[in-house]
Amino acid sequence: MGLSFFFLVFCLGILPLASSEYYALNEGSSLSVEKSGDVLVSPNRLFSAGFFPVGDNAYCFAIWFNHSNSTVAWMANREQPVNGRRSKLSLDNGNLVLTDAGQTIVWTTDLVSTFSVQLKILDSGNLVLRTLGGHTLWQSFDSPTDTLLPHQLLTRNTQLVSSRSPGNYSSGFYKLYFDNDNVLRLLYNGPNISSVYWPAPWLLSWQAGRTTYNDSRTASFNSLGYFISSDNFQFNASDAGAEQLRRLTIESDGNLRMYSLANRTTGAWSVSWQAISQPCTIHGVCGPNSLCTYDHGSGRKCSCLPGYKMITPADWAYGCGPNFELSDNLSEVGFFQLLHVDFYGYDLSYTQNFTWDQCAMQCMQSSDCSAFQYKLYEDTGVHACYTKFLLKNGQQTPNFMGDVYLKLPKASMSSYEDPTKDSSWNCSSEAHEQLARIYRKRQENEILSSLLWFASALGGFEVICVISVWFFLFRDQKKSVADQGYHLAATGFKRFTYAEIQKATSNFITEIGRGGGGIVYKGVLSDKRIAAIKQLNEANQGDAQFLAEVMTIGKLNHMNLIDMWGYCVEGKHRLLIYEYAEHGSLADNLSANVLDWDKRFQIAVGTARGLAYLHEECLEWVLHCDVKPQNILLDNGYQPKVADFGLSKLLDRKSINSNFSMVRGTRGYMAPEWVLNLPITSKVDVYSYGIVILELITGKSPRGFLTSNGGETEEKSLVTWVREKRNNEVSTKTSCLEDIVDPTMNGQYDINKMEILVAVAMQCVEEDRDARPTMSRVVQMLLHEENDF
Numbered sequence: 001m002g003l004s005f006f007f008l009v010f011c012l013g014i015l016p017l018a019s020s021e022y023y024a025l026n027e028g029s030s031l032s033v034e035k036s037g038d039v040l041v042s043p044n045r046l047f048s049a050g051f052f053p054v055g056d057n058a059y060c061f062a063i064w065f066n067h068s069n070s071t072v073a074w075m076a077n078r079e080q081p082v083n084g085r086r087s088k089l090s091l092d093n094g095n096l097v098l099t100d101a102g103q104t105i106v107w108t109t110d111l112v113s114t115f116s117v118q119l120k121i122l123d124s125g126n127l128v129l130r131t132l133g134g135h136t137l138w139q140s141f142d143s144p145t146d147t148l149l150p151h152q153l154l155t156r157n158t159q160l161v162s163s164r165s166p167g168n169y170s171s172g173f174y175k176l177y178f179d180n181d182n183v184l185r186l187l188y189n190g191p192n193i194s195s196v197y198w199p200a201p202w203l204l205s206w207q208a209g210r211t212t213y214n215d216s217r218t219a220s221f222n223s224l225g226y227f228i229s230s231d232n233f234q235f236n237a238s239d240a241g242a243e244q245l246r247r248l249t250i251e252s253d254g255n256l257r258m259y260s261l262a263n264r265t266t267g268a269w270s271v272s273w274q275a276i277s278q279p280c281t282i283h284g285v286c287g288p289n290s291l292c293t294y295d296h297g298s299g300r301k302c303s304c305l306p307g308y309k310m311i312t313p314a315d316w317a318y319g320c321g322p323n324f325e326l327s328d329n330l331s332e333v334g335f336f337q338l339l340h341v342d343f344y345g346y347d348l349s350y351t352q353n354f355t356w357d358q359c360a361m362q363c364m365q366s367s368d369c370s371a372f373q374y375k376l377y378e379d380t381g382v383h384a385c386y387t388k389f390l391l392k393n394g395q396q397t398p399n400f401m402g403d404v405y406l407k408l409p410k411a412s413m414s415s416y417e418d419p420t421k422d423s424s425w426n427c428s429s430e431a432h433e434q435l436a437r438i439y440r441k442r443q444e445n446e447i448l449s450s451l452l453w454f455a456s457a458l459g460g461f462e463v464i465c466v467i468s469v470w471f472f473l474f475r476d477q478k479k480s481v482a483d484q485g486y487h488l489a490a491t492g493f494k495r496f497t498y499a500e501i502q503k504a505t506s507n508f509i510t511e512i513g514r515g516g517g518g519i520v521y522k523g524v525l526s527d528k529r530i531a532a533i534k535q536l537n538e539a540n541q542g543d544a545q546f547l548a549e550v551m552t553i554g555k556l557n558h559m560n561l562i563d564m565w566g567y568c569v570e571g572k573h574r575l576l577i578y579e580y581a582e583h584g585s586l587a588d589n590l591s592a593n594v595l596d597w598d599k600r601f602q603i604a605v606g607t608a609r610g611l612a613y614l615h616e617e618c619l620e621w622v623l624h625c626d627v628k629p630q631n632i633l634l635d636n637g638y639q640p641k642v643a644d645f646g647l648s649k650l651l652d653r654k655s656i657n658s659n660f661s662m663v664r665g666t667r668g669y670m671a672p673e674w675v676l677n678l679p680i681t682s683k684v685d686v687y688s689y690g691i692v693i694l695e696l697i698t699g700k701s702p703r704g705f706l707t708s709n710g711g712e713t714e715e716k717s718l719v720t721w722v723r724e725k726r727n728n729e730v731s732t733k734t735s736c737l738e739d740i741v742d743p744t745m746n747g748q749y750d751i752n753k754m755e756i757l758v759a760v761a762m763q764c765v766e767e768d769r770d771a772r773p774t775m776s777r778v779v780q781m782l783l784h785e786e787n788d789f
């Protein structure tokens, strides 16, 4: 069979598969750009190689994924596309030659072979030129473009280079490579400057967990999603362990992502790992003199600094240039304040203990200074003054406690606008108004808020940001409308009709919970998935705003967040369709005493991950504002799934005031900031999380309980109680764990981990919000591992 097969291939030159595709290209034959069927297909039919359209009448010879025909794995001539007429790839004398329009040679393998050779695409996606004896003369795996496939080695001689933009496949500005010190890095190699941004440039190699001593310089991953590099860097895809079609691609936005082909029917990819979680920290994203901000619709947004204008329309790589001239007369120069803004690098000077006026004067007097940053280090009480000669890598983030003052002509100061001023990161202002009612309606509230929900039908992925959706959105604004529809459909997030919902819930027959602004029903969708369907109280919010918010929530996709499958807007009806969690809420499970130590720890870590993702990874501005056991649901493997996030945005004031909506911010779990009317930051969620963990550890309600103390009984809050026990611990030098840990665990727990869990919880419930850790720090502390991104 094998022999006659080769014989056939040899004789026919190219062997037709199905109707018009080929399995191998032989000596003396060619693939033509004009015949759409001139495509090589791998035996497993996962990969194709042929002429790929990259523009009007422009083609590149490429390898693409059969299931996702717009995803290219490799290109021969990315810088120089060929004409759609008379171009061909031919195999002559053992040499592959790509000719443009029958004339110029655009690309070649530069080989001479006296053997008979054959070009094939293997099941791995590797395009190989082999002798009939099986000796490999050339392979595409040795010259990757922007994508690495499973088992393909990245070596000292190869690098991945991003494409210029999602629609322009020629080389862009971002590069993954082994540096001269043997460390795998990401580099921004822009029109004017180069800078390394991963691992974080302020860390030494060893601090970033890398070694410089292994000079083999190789990196690769396998189809199970385990990546390993010779500098000790390794990661596991969030769906690691499952055999998947995967790729690792450096994208035109500068991020390195691993993808799994989530659905072979639709060809939709999902992100299973990414190197950079905060897109604005990637160097060069917006070019010089601009600001990168997190945008909840598109992920990130670039804007010129006030007084500056874009240099090349529609291409942020070149950033912005000044649209003003500064006078030599210092009294005509002023400063424009930008809050929470940081520009990385390019300091002219750094001075401590300057007053603002001294700092401003220093910048004013230097003609090289274009702005200064003034920052108070709260821990030391020292004011730092940085004057800047270039404004690059600008970003605005609410966690950054420093402001930038731009040097601009005083006369036109009032005409400038802060490009970032509409951003707001706080929870809905309604939360403040609820306070009074929450206290009064406490009893009722407890009953109402026993939300049950949801399951893990899809389960599995940790980081499925459905990023393919939103990256598409912000990469190419013009096309966003059409693409959005397509991508959303492809990822399964959809709009339901009211009739569909009525059918799924058998006309709203099974109520499974109330709270968070509506009633929750169980339903079975037409594709047999079990769903939790939340009918929102009547809202008078406009359709457009509602849709915008729903889309945002729909894009949040994390293993530890409840998955939203769709929504329904019809007339007055607004419904949200979620996955159904089989084991109900953490509150129910705690009261039923069914959680052993392993489950409890898993719940603590998972919940922290879900919240960290909400706060930091995808969309920085999302605060939950109502973290409590009723809103943490458990799937069939007891993985926690945080529910009810993003809802405050969907409910307007009117519905918040109606009956079932007092849940946002619940007594016992609310941070002191709410009561003290302090700014609301992500630390309110950290506080609530800390309370939930204390409840998980002790099995006691946070709302205060009676303790007997030498015959006297007194009411204490859970936090006070645990704090006192821990203080005793110091004086008596005995562990307090026995006293505080839930007795239903019968002492079956890991003492070290429990100590950590208690310590972390107590840190989270500090009165002073700055003393509380961030959620990602919590994850690190619980897992006891350093994480450098």
Ligand SMILES: *[C@@H]1O[C@H](CO)[C@@H](O)[C@H](O)[C@H]1NC(C)=O
Binding pocket: 018, 021, 041, 045, 066, 067, 068, 264, 265
């Ligand atoms: C994969 O390729 C084969 C042969 O070209 C084709 O018949 C099939 O439809 C392709 N599958 C997808 C999902 O595109």
Ligand SMILES: *[C@@H]1O[C@H](CO)[C@@H](O)[C@H](O)[C@H]1NC(C)=O
Binding pocket: 053, 069, 070
């Ligand atoms: C990709 O596949 C879709 C549907 O199978 C088809 O309409 C489209 O033309 C294909 N695109 C390319 C570039 O082959």
Ligand SMILES: *[C@@H]1O[C@H](CO)[C@@H](O)[C@H](O)[C@H]1NC(C)=O
Binding pocket: 055, 164, 168, 169, 170
């Ligand atoms: C793609 O990018 C390259 C490099 O910046 C540029 O020269 C080329 O004109 C771009 N092609 C298209 C079609 O925009």
Ligand SMILES: *[C@@H]1O[C@H](CO)[C@@H](O)[C@H](O)[C@H]1NC(C)=O
Binding pocket: 191, 192, 318
């Ligand atoms: C590169 O830097 C020089 C000097 O700062 C500047 O004049 C030039 O415009 C820059 N070019 C680009 C493309 O940013």
Ligand SMILES: *[C@@H]1O[C@H](CO)[C@@H](O)[C@H](O)[C@H]1NC(C)=O
Binding pocket: 214, 215, 216, 218, 228, 229, 230, 231
């Ligand atoms: C260097 O890295 C390679 C690939 O990860 C590994 O096989 C090898 O054992 C390492 N060498 C040393 C000395 O650690």
Ligand SMILES: *[C@@H]1O[C@H](CO)[C@@H](O)[C@H](O)[C@H]1NC(C)=O
Binding pocket: 226, 234, 235, 236, 240
């Ligand atoms: C990846 O998974 C393997 C097997 O489960 C485990 O041994 C390894 O420690 C994990 N690596 C990382 C970086 O999590």
Ligand SMILES: *[C@@H]1O[C@H](CO)[C@@H](O)[C@H](O)[C@H]1NC(C)=O
Binding pocket: 262, 263, 264, 265, 266, 489, 490, 492
């Ligand atoms: C893939 O997508 C199609 C169409 O949306 C859907 O019918 C199918 O169930 C999905 N398959 C999986 C495994 O999710």
Ligand SMILES: *[C@@H]1O[C@H](CO)[C@@H](O)[C@H](O)[C@H]1NC(C)=O
Binding pocket: 329, 330, 331, 332
């Ligand atoms: C500087 O500007 C101020 C205000 O515009 C003006 O009063 C003053 O005369 C100017 N000084 C010089 C030296 O031009």
Ligand SMILES: *[C@@H]1O[C@H](CO)[C@@H](O)[C@H](O)[C@H]1NC(C)=O
Binding pocket: 352, 353, 382
């Ligand atoms: C700045 O002030 C602090 C506190 O007043 C002092 O400890 C520190 O030495 C000062 N630093 C410098 C560089 O003057």
Ligand SMILES: *[C@@H]1O[C@H](CO)[C@@H](O)[C@H](O)[C@H]1NC(C)=O
Binding pocket: 424, 425, 426, 427, 429, 678, 679, 680
């Ligand atoms: C919260 O946001 C509103 C507008 O959405 C703003 O007016 C208010 O100042 C913000 N509050 C805080 C504490 O940031």
